[in-house]
Each structure stands twice: as structure tokens, then as C-alpha cells.
Amino acid sequence: xxxxxxxxxxxxxxxxxxxxxxxxxxxxxxxxxxxxxxxxxxxxxxxxxxxxxxxxxxxxxxxxxxxxxxxxxxxxxxxxxxxxxxxxxxxxxxxxxxxxxxxxxxx
Amino acid sequence: xxxxxxxxxxxxxxxxxxxxxxxxxxxxxxxxxxxxxxxxxxxxxxxxxxxxxxxxxxxxxxxxxxxxxxxxxxxxxxxxxxxxxxxxxxxxxxxxxxxxxxxxxxxxxxxxxxxxxxxxxxxxxxxxxxxxxxxxxxxxxxxxxxxxxxxxxxxxxxxxxxxxxxxxxx
Numbered sequence: 265x266x267x268x269x270x271x272x273x274x275x276x277x278x279x280x281x282x283x284x285x286x287x288x289x290x291x292x293x294x295x296x297x298x299x300x301x302x303x304x305x306x307x308x309x310x311x312x313x314x315x316x317x318x319x320x321x322x323x324x325x326x327x328x329x330x331x332x333x334x335x336x337x338x339x340x341x342x343x344x345x346x347x348x349x350x351x352x353x354x355x356x357x358x359x360x361x362x363x364x365x366x367x368x369x370x371x
Numbered sequence: 372x373x374x375x376x377x378x379x380x381x382x383x384x385x386x387x388x389x390x391x392x393x394x395x396x397x398x399x400x401x402x403x404x405x406x407x408x409x410x411x412x413x414x415x416x417x418x419x420x421x422x423x424x425x426x427x428x429x430x431x432x433x434x435x436x437x438x439x440x441x442x443x444x445x446x447x448x449x450x451x452x453x454x455x456x457x458x459x460x461x462x463x464x465x466x467x468x469x470x471x472x473x474x475x476x477x478x479x480x481x482x483x484x485x486x487x488x489x490x491x492x493x494x495x496x497x498x499x500x501x502x503x504x505x506x507x508x509x510x511x512x513x514x515x516x517x518x519x520x521x522x523x524x525x526x527x528x529x530x531x532x533x534x535x536x537x538x539x540x541x
Contacts, residue, residue: 273373275487276480276485277381280476285385295392297452298448301400311408315411321418327495330420333420334423345526361451
């Protein structure tokens, strides 16, 4: 029982989790029909990539990977602020969040 | 202990992500995303990234998701209509997702020399992170502050009522 508690986790499992989360984010981006939930799927993909960065930082025992995640977080915060402002502007002019009805630029 | 925590929070992560896809109401999706992000913070801690775990909770689960839930409530977003989706998504998108996952899984499973994460491994202290951030990477770090400033100005300009035309009339 004691050996079970001290057991270690292969880092490739973390990478696998990251790959699955990224794929779920892509699927969400494809099947969601609401502007806000599509945006949330993008955040999910960013988080999945961050997990990979932290895993590789652990693997090579460097801090560069963690610093990259910090910068990704900063960019994600800026992106969320601008993206949600755009969503509010779109909602004000079109009065809907359904992407099927926001098709002015569609061929 | 490490193994149990990993399985527990990896499970929370996947359950939250799947729930995000299944829920039809945006507020439920937002709450599932908070679960995913908080579980990821625990996984960061397991990997020894204590500062990032704190930043994940404060920045992602805190600030960004509060912004999301606020916008969902502000716009009074209702249930989303289930439609077929675009043809491009079905023809190109889903095969592409399967390909991405297959390629990533193959690469990860064939990776040689990946180490293991143990509970006894040391954690990267915030001081180590700061030492690199404020010496070698000082310029990129300062440039991000300009980025944030531009993002704030852009968000205010975009979301402001009347968007310019009415202001020009007056």
C-alpha cells in the first residue's frame, strides 16, 4: 500500500491529457453554435497547450517553459478582453449570438 | 499520492471539457470551464510549477472566467439552437480533429526518454522564475504591459455605446 502512495506518473500521460483536451477544444469550436461558447473552446485549447509547456519544463528542468506559459496567460487575458468586447459589439448590432445568423461576410 | 491526485484531477479536467461540449446553455459551459481550469492548476502544482498554479487560479479561473460569465449574463444569452453546422466543419473539421489526435497520440506514445513526475521532486520557486524574467527577459516582460494597455483601450473603444458615429454627429 505504501508503494502505491509513492508511485510516480510518467510525463507522457500529462502530454496525452493535453492532446485530448486540445482535441476536445477543437471539437467544441466545430459543434458549438454560440459565439461565447466557441470562444470558451479556444480558451480550452490554450489551456491544453499550457499543460504541455509545463510538462516539458518539468522534463528538461528549465524555467523557460513556465515563463512561456506566463506570457501565454498574458496574451490570453488581452485576447479575452478584446474578444468579449467584439462579441458585445456584434450582439448590439445583430441582436443575436448564433453564429448561423452572423453571416454578413459569408460568400 | 501523486498517482491518485493525477487521476482525480485529470478526470475532473476531461469531465469538465466534455460537459462544456454537451451543455447547451452558455453559463453551464462557463462553469465547466472553471472546473477544467482549476483542475489544471492542481496538475501544474503536481508538476512543480507553484507560481503558475496560483496564476492559473487568479488569472484564468478568476479574472477571465468572471469576464466570460459577466458577458453571458449581460447579453442574457439563452440556450443555443442545435443546427447541423457548416458543411466545411463536417467534411474538413472532424477528420482533421481525428488526425490531430492520432498524430499527437502516436508521437507522445513513441517519445523516448520522457521522465516521470514524483511527489518528491522539488518545485520551481517563484524566485527562480522572477530571476530569469527580470534579467534576461526584461524587455519582453515590459512589452507585455504595452500589449495589455492596448487591449484595454481596444476593449473600451469596441464595447463603447454608439461606436463613434453618434459621437461624430455631436
